[in-house]
Amino acid sequence: MPSLHRSAAIVGAYEHPTRKSPDKSAYQIQAEAARGALAEAGLTIRDVDGFMTASRQGMQAAEIAEYMGLNPKMIDGTNLGGSSFLAHTARAAAAIAAGYCEVVLITYGETPISIGRAIGTGGSDRQNATPWPESFETPYGLIIAASYANVASRHMYEFGTTSEQLAEIAVTTRRHAGMNPGAMFRDPMTVADVVNSRMIAWPLHLLDCCVISDGAGALVVTSASRARQCKTKPVWLLGVGEGLAHQSAGHRDYTTVAAAQSSPRAFAMAGVTHKDIDHLMVYDSFTITVLTTLESLGFCKKGEGGAFVQGGRLGMDGQYPTNTDGGGLSNNHPGMRGIFLVIESVKQLRGDFAGTPRQVKDCKLSLCHGTGGTLGTRHSGVTMILGRD
Amino acid sequence: MAEYLKPVPTPDPDTKKFWEYAKSHELRLPRCTACSLLFYPPQGLCPRCLGDALEWVKMRGTGVVYSMSVVYANRSKGFKDEVPYIFGYVTLDEDVQMLTNILFKGDPFQVKIGAAVEVVFDDATPQVTLPKFRLRAG
Numbered sequence A: 001m002p003s004l005h006r007s008a009a010i011v012g013a014y015e016h017p018t019r020k021s022p023d024k025s026a027y028q029i030q031a032e033a034a035r036g037a038l039a040e041a042g043l044t045i046r047d048v049d050g051f052m053t054a055s056r057q058g059m060q061a062a063e064i065a066e067y068m069g070l071n072p073k074m075i076d077g078t079n080l081g082g083s084s085f086l087a088h089t090a091r092a093a094a095a096i097a098a099g100y101c102e103v104v105l106i107t108y109g110e111t112p113i114s115i116g117r118a119i120g121t122g123g124s125d126r127q128n129a130t131p132w133p134e135s136f137e138t139p140y141g142l143i144i145a146a147s148y149a150n151v152a153s154r155h156m157y158e159f160g161t162t163s164e165q166l167a168e169i170a171v172t173t174r175r176h177a178g179m180n181p182g183a184m185f186r187d188p189m190t191v192a193d194v195v196n197s198r199m200i201a202w203p204l205h206l207l208d209c210c211v212i213s214d215g216a217g218a219l220v221v222t223s224a225s226r227a228r229q230c231k232t233k234p235v236w237l238l239g240v241g242e243g244l245a246h247q248s249a250g251h252r253d254y255t256t257v258a259a260a261q262s263s264p265r266a267f268a269m270a271g272v273t274h275k276d277i278d279h280l281m282v283y284d285s286f287t288i289t290v291l292t293t294l295e296s297l298g299f300c301k302k303g304e305g306g307a308f309v310q311g312g313r314l315g316m317d318g319q320y321p322t323n324t325d326g327g328g329l330s331n332n333h334p335g336m337r338g339i340f341l342v343i344e345s346v347k348q349l350r351g352d353f354a355g356t357p358r359q360v361k362d363c364k365l366s367l368c369h370g371t372g373g374t375l376g377t378r379h380s381g382v383t384m385i386l387g388r389d
Numbered sequence B: 001m002a003e004y005l006k007p008v009p010t011p012d013p014d015t016k017k018f019w020e021y022a023k024s025h026e027l028r029l030p031r032c033t034a035c036s037l038l039f040y041p042p043q044g045l046c047p048r049c050l051g052d053a054l055e056w057v058k059m060r061g062t063g064v065v066y067s068m069s070v071v072y073a074n075r076s077k078g079f080k081d082e083v084p085y086i087f088g089y090v091t092l093d094e095d096v097q098m099l100t101n102i103l104f105k106g107d108p109f110q111v112k113i114g115a116a117v118e119v120v121f122d123d124a125t126p127q128v129t130l131p132k133f134r135l136r137a138g
């Protein structure tokens, strides 16, 4: 049976250093990221014959391709929110395996700071039309943080999860940001700092929420044979799975997230088990996103996430070093940060941080999971398991 | 009267009936006559079997809080002066969830998950009434 298992490799992964970009457009920073990802692989923009991208900022895939002078054989603007770039990687591998194209460039870049766009607390003003299903959400004051907060409050109610347990996720992630010179926030913080920070949407405090930054990133995916000619060590797609959770017509268990669907698919394709995983990148729009995703991925039982994240389990010396770049909680979050999860997984597997505290020791298998959309209404989940030679 | 600045639902073919009932202060939800799914939000056909023979069932108007958030930060014009407000899911007695506001006077944390609530109708504009909830007395 055909499978995406080892069907393609990631040969370029580049995170743009900018976190605030008043002088360069969202087009330019993602083109610069593309240049970086291609250069490290020993490729140029002329080698690209497939292009994939997504944005919340209104840029169409064709416009971004035009900016880079691309006339690719395949263009794909699939937008699933923050998980898009993991889905792109899977679709790139499928297209490559089918012989549809061979070198796929995936880019992302947005500048919410420089254009003054609120993300988590933006809310909606009166507008000409409020279509289905928004009609049943924004009139009641939906903000993204409040939607996630509903999942958090329900998790606390059902399982006794505490704000201090959620805070531990933010504290561990901040410690990791301290090892990343490019991270937006690097000063250590404590559980008390988190639970005493300003309430945004109870039970989520300011420091339970991701940062807002500008930023860009790029990936290059290619065939096994082409990967062997590239300058970088190939990182292989071993397993991938997708899932979608929505309101289920008013019959939903909100503490189970889409990862519960995507994770078994990814593990089955990869042929590995949870205990084989050396490194985790789990989308962290909010602390509760990490906790519920870890449960639904199957790293712990449902309801046990609070205890699971305590005691340093997600730290560099813990069982599952997680979000080692500092995550959305401290490193960067331009709106849809899935691409940065894949970039960090690739870099850990290649050993790019060897000789520094940020390198996960003997990192052979990395799992990244992207969440796109809003946990308390509808979201996609894409789980990807990556490995090295 | 102050200008209403919050988003207002746009009744459309999927939702027109729901908003008409709400305007007459009735909470009615569609139920599929083929597979009997009672669902929310309303839509023109059943999201389980795609059948389009629906009946509009009157709800008792009571339920319990399933989940909630007390919102302190919303930068939009209509909500920025209304914080804190409660944005949450209510599970109706008929076993279907609705995303809504739970109204309160004074301390928002009088409202708790699991608390009994009842529907109230907020005549937001001359055209549209929003079903919301408040703690049930007694």
Ligand SMILES: [Zn+2]
Pocket: B032, B033, B034, B035, B036, B037, B046, B047, B048, B049, B050, B051
């Ligand atoms: Zn039906």
